[in-house]
Amino acid sequence: MYSDGKIIFENSYTYPDLYLLDKQLSGSDGLAVCNYLKTNEQTKEIPVVMMSAYPNVEELALNAGADGFIEKPFAVQSFLKAIQMHLQKQMAE
Numbered sequence: 001m002y003s004d005g006k007i008i009f010e011n012s013y014t015y016p017d018l019y020l021l022d023k024q025l026s027g028s029d030g031l032a033v034c035n036y037l038k039t040n041e042q043t044k045e046i047p048v049v050m051m052s053a054y055p056n057v058e059e060l061a062l063n064a065g066a067d068g069f070i071e072k073p074f075a076v077q078s079f080l081k082a083i084q085m086h087l088q089k090q091m092a093e
Contacts, residue, residue, distance in 0.1 A: 003025070003026050004025050005029075006028065008033050008037065009028075011040075016046065018047045018048075018087055019037060021048060022051055024054070030061075031060055032064075034066050035065055039065070045093075047068070047089070048067055049069070049070060049086055050069050051070040051072055051074070052069075052072060053071070058071065068086055
């Protein structure tokens with residue numbers, strides 16, 4: 001877990017099974033991080049789920065390449081279900 005996108009742009013971390021990004025990150029915009037991940041050869045196939053409390057961000061997130069979006073506030077059960085769905089889809093591919 002990282003509080004900003006700097007490490008993503010440096011590619012100095014172990015790749016996860018799924019990225020969970022907030023739109024609002026310290027030092028970088030989650031949409032820019034998402035776009036970078038989806039255009040990077042090493043990470044483009046890893047699911048990215050974005051979340052935000054800001055209005056009208058879902059469309060921006062999907063346009064940036066996000067595989068899914070969770071609007072805050074959310075019920076924990078809905079959150080877990082969305083993450084599980086994307087992980088299962090990733091495993092099936």
